Amino acid sequence: MPIITMLTDFGTTDPYVGELRGVLLSRAPGVTLVDLTHDLSPGNIPAAAYILGRAWTQFPDDTIHLVVVDPGVGTRRRAIAFELSTHMFVGPDNGVFSTLPGLERATVVELPILESAAPTFHGRDVFAPAAAALACGKALSTLGPPFEGSLVRFQTAAVRRDEMKVTGVVVYVDRFGNLLTNLTGSDVAGCTGIEVSGQTAGPVRNTFGDVPPGGSVVYVGSGGTVEIAVREGSAARRFDAGVGSRVRAVFA
Amino acid sequence: MPIITMLTDFGTTDPYVGELRGVLLSRAPGVTLVDLTHDLSPGNIPAAAYILGRAWTQFPDDTIHLVVVDPGVGTRRRAIAFELSTHMFVGPDNGVFSTLPGLERATVVELPILESAAPTFHGRDVFAPAAAALACGKALSTLGPPFEGSLVRFQTAAVRRDEMKVTGVVVYVDRFGNLLTNLTGSDVAGCTGIEVSGQTAGPVRNTFGDVPPGGSVVYVGSGGTVEIAVREGSAARRFDAGVGSRVRAVFA
Amino acid sequence: MPIITMLTDFGTTDPYVGELRGVLLSRAPGVTLVDLTHDLSPGNIPAAAYILGRAWTQFPDDTIHLVVVDPGVGTRRRAIAFELSTHMFVGPDNGVFSTLPGLERATVVELPILESAAPTFHGRDVFAPAAAALACGKALSTLGPPFEGSLVRFQTAAVRRDEMKVTGVVVYVDRFGNLLTNLTGSDVAGCTGIEVSGQTAGPVRNTFGDVPPGGSVVYVGSGGTVEIAVREGSAARRFDAGVGSRVRAVFA
Numbered sequence: 001m002p003i004i005t006m007l008t009d010f011g012t013t014d015p016y017v018g019e020l021r022g023v024l025l026s027r028a029p030g031v032t033l034v035d036l037t038h039d040l041s042p043g044n045i046p047a048a049a050y051i052l053g054r055a056w057t058q059f060p061d062d063t064i065h066l067v068v069v070d071p072g073v074g075t076r077r078r079a080i081a082f083e084l085s086t087h088m089f090v091g092p093d094n095g096v097f098s099t100l101p102g103l104e105r106a107t108v109v110e111l112p113i114l115e116s117a118a119p120t121f122h123g124r125d126v127f128a129p130a131a132a133a134l135a136c137g138k139a140l141s142t143l144g145p146p147f148e149g150s151l152v153r154f155q156t157a158a159v160r161r162d163e164m165k166v167t168g169v170v171v172y173v174d175r176f177g178n179l180l181t182n183l184t185g186s187d188v189a190g191c192t193g194i195e196v197s198g199q200t201a202g203p204v205r206n207t208f209g210d211v212p213p214g215g216s217v218v219y220v221g222s223g224g225t226v227e228i229a230v231r232e233g234s235a236a237r238r239f240d241a242g243v244g245s246r247v248r249a250v251f252a
Numbered sequence: 253m254p255i256i257t258m259l260t261d262f263g264t265t266d267p268y269v270g271e272l273r274g275v276l277l278s279r280a281p282g283v284t285l286v287d288l289t290h291d292l293s294p295g296n297i298p299a300a301a302y303i304l305g306r307a308w309t310q311f312p313d314d315t316i317h318l319v320v321v322d323p324g325v326g327t328r329r330r331a332i333a334f335e336l337s338t339h340m341f342v343g344p345d346n347g348v349f350s351t352l353p354g355l356e357r358a359t360v361v362e363l364p365i366l367e368s369a370a371p372t373f374h375g376r377d378v379f380a381p382a383a384a385a386l387a388c389g390k391a392l393s394t395l396g397p398p399f400e401g402s403l404v405r406f407q408t409a410a411v412r413r414d415e416m417k418v419t420g421v422v423v424y425v426d427r428f429g430n431l432l433t434n435l436t437g438s439d440v441a442g443c444t445g446i447e448v449s450g451q452t453a454g455p456v457r458n459t460f461g462d463v464p465p466g467g468s469v470v471y472v473g474s475g476g477t478v479e480i481a482v483r484e485g486s487a488a489r490r491f492d493a494g495v496g497s498r499v500r501a502v503f504a
Numbered sequence: 505m506p507i508i509t510m511l512t513d514f515g516t517t518d519p520y521v522g523e524l525r526g527v528l529l530s531r532a533p534g535v536t537l538v539d540l541t542h543d544l545s546p547g548n549i550p551a552a553a554y555i556l557g558r559a560w561t562q563f564p565d566d567t568i569h570l571v572v573v574d575p576g577v578g579t580r581r582r583a584i585a586f587e588l589s590t591h592m593f594v595g596p597d598n599g600v601f602s603t604l605p606g607l608e609r610a611t612v613v614e615l616p617i618l619e620s621a622a623p624t625f626h627g628r629d630v631f632a633p634a635a636a637a638l639a640c641g642k643a644l645s646t647l648g649p650p651f652e653g654s655l656v657r658f659q660t661a662a663v664r665r666d667e668m669k670v671t672g673v674v675v676y677v678d679r680f681g682n683l684l685t686n687l688t689g690s691d692v693a694g695c696t697g698i699e700v701s702g703q704t705a706g707p708v709r710n711t712f713g714d715v716p717p718g719g720s721v722v723y724v725g726s727g728g729t730v731e732i733a734v735r736e737g738s739a740a741r742r743f744d745a746g747v748g749s750r751v752r753a754v755f756a
Contacts, residue, residue: 003529005522011291011427012264012516013477015306018257018288022310025255025286030314033286034529034537036522039515042428054519058312058526058628060533071484074459119459124310175515176546207578207623221454222625223519232547232575263543263679264516267558267727270509270540274562277507277538281564293682323736326711371711373726376562450596485570 001030003059004131007052007096008068008123018154019124020068027132034059043071044094046154046243050172050180053099054085054223066123066131067091074119079111079126080151081134081143088140090131092122093147093218095154108147109140157244160182166249170196171225173242177234181247183226191249194218196239200250201228208232253282254387255311259304259348261292268352271318271376279384283392285312295323297347298406298495302424302432305351308339318375318383319343323339326371331363331378332403333386333395337361340392342383344374345399347406361392409496411435411469418501422448423477425494429486433499443501446470446480448491452502453480460484505534507563509636510557512545512572520729523592523628524572526673531636538563547575549599550658550747554676555683556601570627570635571595578623583615583630584655585647585693591643594635596626597651599658612651613644645721661748663687670753674700676728677746681738685751687730695753698722698732700743704754705732712736 003157004024017038018086024031036055040047048069056065070092071139078093084106089097097103117125130143159168159182174182179196188194194200201216207243211217213232216239221227228235229248256276262268292299300321305393306319322329322344329344336358341349349355369377375462382395387482411420413432418439424432432449438445445454453468461485463469468487473479480487480499488494508528514520519528521542528535540559544551550579560569574581574596582597588610593744601607606705621629634647663672665687676684683700692698697706705720715721717736720743725731731737740746 013289013291014426015303019310021286022307026312034525037517039517042458049517053414055522055526058523060530074462118474174518209576209579222622257587265541265543267555270559271562273538301698324713327713370726429656
């Protein structure tokens with residue numbers, strides 16, 4: 001049996017994740033369930049997309065990724081399933097899949113919403129049954145008709161590379177308060193730091209321990225883009241910055 | 253090997269859940285462990301009962317449900333195990349099983365407390381070994397003598413249905429701040445809203461997206477009873493309500 | 505396939521634990537993953553050591569314990585793997601293994617850090633691959649050269665036993681606010697209570713329920729050492745105490 005990963009904003013206190021797990025294990029006995037996270041802030045589609053975009057590549061072929069960050073549940077937003085690069089994905093068509101490379105070329109089906117599905121819990125009643133069916137080897141095409149139209153994608157502000165000036169944005173803030181940007185390593189090659197909220201973070205180093213405790217540091221993070229951290233502290237607090245904050249590479 | 257679900261108030265930071273998992277996997281190799289939640293507020297028996305009452309039905313036959321919300325651990329409250337509708341349940345006799353339909357007809361055994369059990373951690377030393385024994389196929393009757401007397405059950409205030417007036421209570425508040433009541437869909441059929449804490453929530457619709465952001469909505473929730481939500485907000489905060497708050501269906 | 509336990513300070517919101525799980529399941533298909541915790545405060549090495557020191561003994565032979573509480577990631581701190589009492593351990597050489605009995609006699613290898621490893625995420629790129637290799641049956645000696653020198657260990661203040669006076673410290677505080685000390689049951693035999701922060705906690709009893717709600721109680725905890733609790737309350741708050749607070753057995 002394959003792996004099903006789960007990425008939701010349900011939190012871990014309420015019955016919802018347990019019900020999801022029960023449906024998956026009832027319909028796909030022997031499947032391996034893996035939590036990506038359930039702790040996203042409610043309806044945080046950009047964070048869901050960021051996490052999915054990083055984590056899915058670490059899983060083996062045939063893994064099914066079930067994403068239920070779904071503030072529009074029960075409305076006319078569409079429910080989808082698709083295959084991409086030997087992985088399968090199931091969730092709402094609301095932008096949560098925006099970060100997947102080649103998404104525009106995926107073969108997508110639209111999942112029907114049965115009358116019996118609770119209008120506030122498609123995770124349990126629509127998406128989990130679809131993911132379980134895929135885990136049991138059912139063909140994608142049997143789950144619903146081909147998706148018509150184009151998928152919802154949100155746009156992250158692109159990096160702007162002018163002469164002597166490279167600007168980007170913070171795309172994610174992690175629990176340590178590290179600011180993850182969309183700048184690449186080559187964007188900051190030779191720069192002395194990163195300007196954010198009117199202050200300058202830096203120097204550019206390899207890791208936290210390369211600066212003294214309390215010092216800020218700029219480095220190419222484990223996700224492949226530039227990050228700003230404060231050793232043993234929070235860069236988000238130090239620089240009063242968050243998702244969407246502008247960042248600019250500073251050259252001497 | 254069957255599934256063992258876990259429902260505790262241990263939190264996920266301390267060693268306790270890890271120790272529980274270790275005991276279960278040592279004594280029932282190959283068992284599938286599933287977290288319902290570990291994040292209940294300490295000793296919150298009504299929340300445990302609510303979550304168990306919803307989630308257990310989603311699991312396949314022969315699942316074993318291990319509940320350790322146990323503020324009376326080490327005192328004279330009794331330890332029990334029983335079978336109900338092809339599922340097994342293990343935990344303290346303190347009301348956590350109150351929501352299971354047909355509980356009064358279950359065949360219950362009383363688990364002996366060995367001298368060696370830590371008086372503050374029956375989860376690890378009494379309940380987990382019992383759950384693991386059941387997972388390994390041991391008969392319920394071998395775990396202890398028949399339970400004498402009647403099980404502890406807590407009572408939720410019943411819905412009162414007078415002429416022109418239907419009143420109930422909030423039985424659970426989820427992480428989104430949604431107020432889950434004990435009113436049924438037919439209780440609110442034709443009503444214009446729900447009165448709670450002197451304010452009126454509504455209209456009655458299908459889902460969150462049927463009202464504008466910030467608006468309140470009344471709907472039949474995924475647990476089968478009436479809920480009150482605020483779209484992209486918290487009904488608990490908006491209406492200053494919580495578990496036990498009275499709610500009343502309002503007819504024009 | 506064996507079990508791999510995970511003990512990190514990554515939190516459960518960010519992509520990091522998901523990536524770790526993906527690497528482990530990709531490289532060791534069929535392995536059973538178990539969370540000890542991911543919710544340690546960032547860089548909390550003493551708490552990691554305390555939790556590991558309790559939980560590992562509950563797991564079956566051949567379990568692999570992956571510990572990634574690693575504030576010095578990417579610096580010259582060393583990466584290690586070793587076998588002890590039929591279990592395997594993988595993590596940074598920074599004190600997280602301090603509580604393991606017999607650690608000084610373990611055969612330890614030093615894990616090489618590949619050029620391709622992200623300097624801020626050895627959990628994913630160094631430790632998880634090593635744990636997965638062990639899970640697949642690779643010999644410890646193939647993972648790296650023998651470790652030269654002595655492992656980093658932090659010291660907990662020892663219990664001082666003078667005539668008529670026994671003093672120790674709080675070594676861990678759990679989510680309930682219970683104060684877990686390094687005193688043993690025989691240290692408190694016959695004492696009337698424990699002095700902490702200028703107040704006296706007690707009496708000495710078996711469990712929480714042996715005192716009235718709001719009362720404090722001293723007991724031998726499930727980890728084998730003396731604990732201080734407040735029934736239905738928090739001893740940490742009541743006594744304004746935390747890890748490192750001095751405690752003293754009081755005899756009448």
